Amino acid sequence: MSAVVNARTDDYRILAQAEILHHLAALPEIAAILGGSPADWTIRDVADGYINAVFIIDGPQGGVCAKQALPWVRYHGDSWPLAEDRAFFEASYMRRLAAIVGPLAPRLLHFDPVLQFIVMEKLSPHIVLRGGLIEGRRFPRAAADVGRYVALAAFHTSDLGVPFERKFEDIGLFSGNISLLRISVDLIFVDPYVEVWRNRYISEIDPWAKALREDVELKTAVARHRNAFLSNRQALLHGDLHSGSVMVTEDDTRVIDGEFSTFGPIGFDLGAFAANLIINWYAQGGYDRDPAERDAHRQWLLEQIATLWQTFESELLALWAASPDTDGDGYPATHFADASGQARLATIRRDFTQAVFQDLVAFAAIKMIRRVISYAQVDDFGIIEDTKRRAETQASALAFARCVLKEPARFADLGAFLDAVPRFENVGLNPDANR
Template sequence: MLDRTPAPYRVFTDRDVVDHLGDLPRIRGILGGAKGEWRVRDVADGNLNAVFLVDGPQGGVCVKQALPYVRVAGESWPLDVNRATYEAAYTRRLAPHVKGLAPEVHHYDPEQFVIVMEKLEPHIILRRGLIAGERFPKAPEHVAEYVAQAAFRTSDLAVPFERKAADVALFAQNLALQRITVDLVFTDPYVEVWRNKVTAPLAAWAAALRADVGLKSAVAHFRLRYLTSAQSLLHGDLHSGSVMATPDDTRVIDGEFALVGPTGFDVGNFLAHYVMAWYAKPFHAGAHGAITAYRDAIADDIARFWLTFRRRFLEIWRDEDASGDGLPPSHFADPAGRARLETFRQAYVEAIFRDAVGYLAIKTIRRIVGYAQIADFLTIGDEERRAEAQAGALALARALLKRPENFPDIAAIVDALAYFEGAGLDPKRAPA
């Protein structure tokens, strides 16, 4: 146990989970039967937390506990357990707006930093399904709806500035997780640091990124946007590992990185992981024809996610009585006001897209030459073949940051996927 944790806190064992749930009448009702009949499974596969599935005669729940360290690193990397408090607050804040798109939270214990939530079944982690070649045709649109609802309804477009200020004040305290983002996403990939995990075949790419002044200037711009743009309440770590899905149902999980920041950060992060899935897919098992068709489907998913987000964000804005202080109705009461307001709307969404393009690139670079790399690439056993897949994604990311004018819309990004494929291990020979 680390000394910095609150005194009542303890890291749960299977027995502790059962005893804890046994004291909660609502959870006993969900599980049914006696405590001795409950079955506990440790299913944690993320980087940070302990996760248990508990099944009883009548039903099941998921139990998530924040550990006082990074789970995959152990006690050598301490981490504030209060992140669970912010995840619980984020979930409560969005619950009225994203019903059916996130698991229901049954209970939060602020002393043990434990969240008890709906057990999702037969859902699987979206990333696992993408690697396995399974199709989740509704996931892009469902996640787009989730992000659109969160982005509009927690912004100055929808809420009075007092409500917005309360969100900023609360989630600005989620410093430990924001520090992880600042360091691992915006800093580490562009310096030599012990946490980076660069495979030997990609050493030249990593060195080129560190030396590229123009690219690092672009990253600095988006880093400042992350730190200073209080646009809406963000998930903060929205990727294919933070989504559970079936072919018909999708739920966003793991909101512990929540902060108020630029909406494009969530949008770009989710896009980045579909882009990396596209580059990794030819190196996974499967017949050539099937892989080609699957990649075409992923490319379609990339476009549908953005286009659905854009459409739904604008629809919500047009259909709702926007009571936020950002754009008061009195400013648009003149005869031409409706047209002027629509111009504002289009410009607002275009700015989200421009941010998303930058964060797509930055998240891609981070997952390839930084810490916490993703299974899409790591499941490719041969380092040379893995690096070949990653090099294409890095070449695209570099172009997005250095030549954003070449990517005016999502179609241009989708079209560029194949152009940068096979970029090669020498960044000097890769297309720019």
């Protein structure tokens, strides 16, 4: 069982910066990391996500990152309340995955369940991957590391790698993470297909938004995947694995912000990451950059999606093959021990990863749509100041996503999926043209 219970009490309060320093001074391990005395420490607000307060605290010796869950959506304000216990689930996720993914995530140093306050390793000189991609920078390890991260987490939290008793313990714990799952359900799976105050698409996208709202075939495909997201308890997911949840240097990758963690289909995390690479691909068309550089960056982006998938697949298959005596209840070794059983297991594994790939493709499309239509927009598009030009890049993303969801048979393998991305560039603002 988890060593920490979800102990929200009335003693929760929002910490001022001075209080955070005071709090850290009482934690010997953290004080030692910072070095010197609290008078030497500095603190700065670095929040750039939508929902939490985040600070970097530096001392003479080193730094830490502190994060507090606020009682509302930070970006929106207190008219959008949000349960603070999300920090408990983020800390629980970090604890659960620490031994599994090792250095692919920052180290959790402290969690205070009353204050819903987390202190973790400061990542330096890491930057947020999304910002790097927008600048056209390359991070050679990011996609492979994310693919490996998802493979490790998927294997060791699913019926492939652990007895169902262990999985059900995790399911019991993370089934409590409902406040953020409500945001996922609404912003990803519901809002883009209705008119709702939270949608924030630009007016040039109106015709596309209307077309998506009125597309019953598309909404049927979304319904299928929404139901899978809510019912297929395949593995413990990060739940929000976009390019803003990955910190990188050229030779290091760390996955952060696991507060949306939930059990769900493995392809959901992979699809989120792939979607944000494709979003960056389309958004590059709105940046004033050297065309040759842009083309090279785009080519590199598509290669990263290939790397993401191929690394995930090979790592998962390697973990599975290397664990013939796995405790997992999914495919007991005793059922597939002889020669024909071993041969069949190879087929089963191929079918398993193929099903994950189909999920990746569909969830990527759904994630692309939500980032154009729904509440939480992304800077890849947002920095394109000319809104007509921005809308044209967004329309390409929507057209690609719509085709993926309505004609999945056309995207049965990685080659077909990647080949299709450039074909939807410049489809234009009329959703009925060139369908």
